[in-house]
Amino acid sequence: MNETFTLTNGVMIPAIGFGTWQIPDGDPVEHAVLSALRTGYRAIDTAAIYGNETGVGAAIRASGIPRKDIFLTTKVWNDDQGYESTLNAFDASQKKLGVNYLDLYLIHWPAVGRFFDYKAKNLETWRAMERLYKDGKVRAIGVCNFLPHHLEPLWEQAEIKPMVDQVELHPGNPADDVLTWCGAKGILVQAWSPMMRGHVFDYPVLAEIAAKHGRTIPQIVLRWVLEKNVNPLTKSVTPSRIADNFDVFSFRLDPEDHEKIKTLASVGRFGSDPDQAKF
Numbered sequence: 001m002n003e004t005f006t007l008t009n010g011v012m013i014p015a016i017g018f019g020t021w022q023i024p025d026g027d028p029v030e031h032a033v034l035s036a037l038r039t040g041y042r043a044i045d046t047a048a049i050y051g052n053e054t055g056v057g058a059a060i061r062a063s064g065i066p067r068k069d070i071f072l073t074t075k076v077w078n079d080d081q082g083y084e085s086t087l088n089a090f091d092a093s094q095k096k097l098g099v100n101y102l103d104l105y106l107i108h109w110p111a112v113g114r115f116f117d118y119k120a121k122n123l124e125t126w127r128a129m130e131r132l133y134k135d136g137k138v139r140a141i142g143v144c145n146f147l148p149h150h151l152e153p154l155w156e157q158a159e160i161k162p163m164v165d166q167v168e169l170h171p172g173n174p175a176d177d178v179l180t181w182c183g184a185k186g187i188l189v190q191a192w193s194p195m196m197r198g199h200v201f202d203y204p205v206l207a208e209i210a211a212k213h214g215r216t217i218p219q220i221v222l223r224w225v226l227e228k229n230v231n232p233l234t235k236s237v238t239p240s241r242i243a244d245n246f247d248v249f250s251f252r253l254d255p256e257d258h259e260k261i262k263t264l265a266s267v268g269r270f271g272s273d274p275d276q277a278k279f
């Protein structure tokens with residue numbers, strides 16, 4: 001199992017990312033990100049809307065780890081979609097993070113319920129992403145929460161094609177349609193909420209597989225994500241869990257484990273459906 005994924009432009013991204021959604025700015029996010037960096041994580045995922053970019057940047061500096069060894073992602077929020085507003089949002093994020101480049105910049109949602117013509121708005125936003133990429137301000141660009149029918153129109157018009165799609169993905173929502181579409185185009189899929197927002201503990205089948213391997217349920221789920229060639233983002237504010245979630249490189253699931261996990265595929269989403277979200 002490679003400990004990195006490689007994007008279509010050759011940029012490498014660590015196999016496991018550390019997510020920061022719902023971790024307040026200041027001490028909480030600084031402690032969590034520092035704990036993750038000390039554990040060995042080298043990819044950190046934040047977003048303008050999380051309101052914690054200042055603390056994420058402070059933790060990176062406090063870690064003493066060279067900037068070039070950390071893969072840093074942030075996202076443009078729906079309010080800022082559009083050409084000039086995306087460029088301004090990028091500058092604001094960069095200032096808060098205190099960095100002179102980003103590794104990955106993502107459109108946070110297609111924002112289907114928000115704009116009269118979301119496809120046109122996404123394309124305008126994308127033109128700004130392309131500008132930032134060409135100017136060397138960001139090493140890779142992509143989207144989040146885009147389903148194949150949101151990706152298709154963007155893909156057709158994009159001069160620089162999206163390199164990443166970050167979606168809700170876990171045993172209850174394996175997102176096979178996204179994996180198939182992105183797989184064919186070489187887009188790396190990232191999994192958000194791999195722990196089903198804590199619900200991974202509700203399913204005996206996951207407990208059985210964990211007992212068989214002498215592993216924890218979160219470790220089983222993260223292996224499952226990795227073995228689908230998907231890049232998981234795991235979030236915890238608890239140092240022991242942060243360490244547990246990183247210790248997944250010395251075992252593999254068996255084919256029958258994958259078959260058993262498929263039985264959870266009808267559970268469904270815990271987050272918003274990109275086609276129904278109104279924000």
Ligand SMILES: NC(=O)c1ccc[n+]([C@@H]2O[C@H](COP(=O)([O-])OP(=O)(O)OC[C@H]3O[C@@H](n4cnc5c(N)ncnc54)[C@H](OP(=O)(O)O)[C@@H]3O)[C@@H](O)[C@H]2O)c1
Nearest residue numbers: 019020021144192193194195196197218235236237238241
């Ligand atoms: N692009 C998007 O629209 C989008 C949407 C949602 C999330 N994301 C990204 O994806 C990241 C992950 O998603 P998420 O935050 O929803 O996370 P998640 O992985 O589904 O769930 C996090 C929850 O699981 C708990 N947990 C984590 N590891 C555990 C372990 N080993 N044992 C027991 N409990 C454990 C955490 O508890 P404690 O923290 O209390 O330890 C937290 O309550 C986010 O932080 C964010 O960076 C992106």
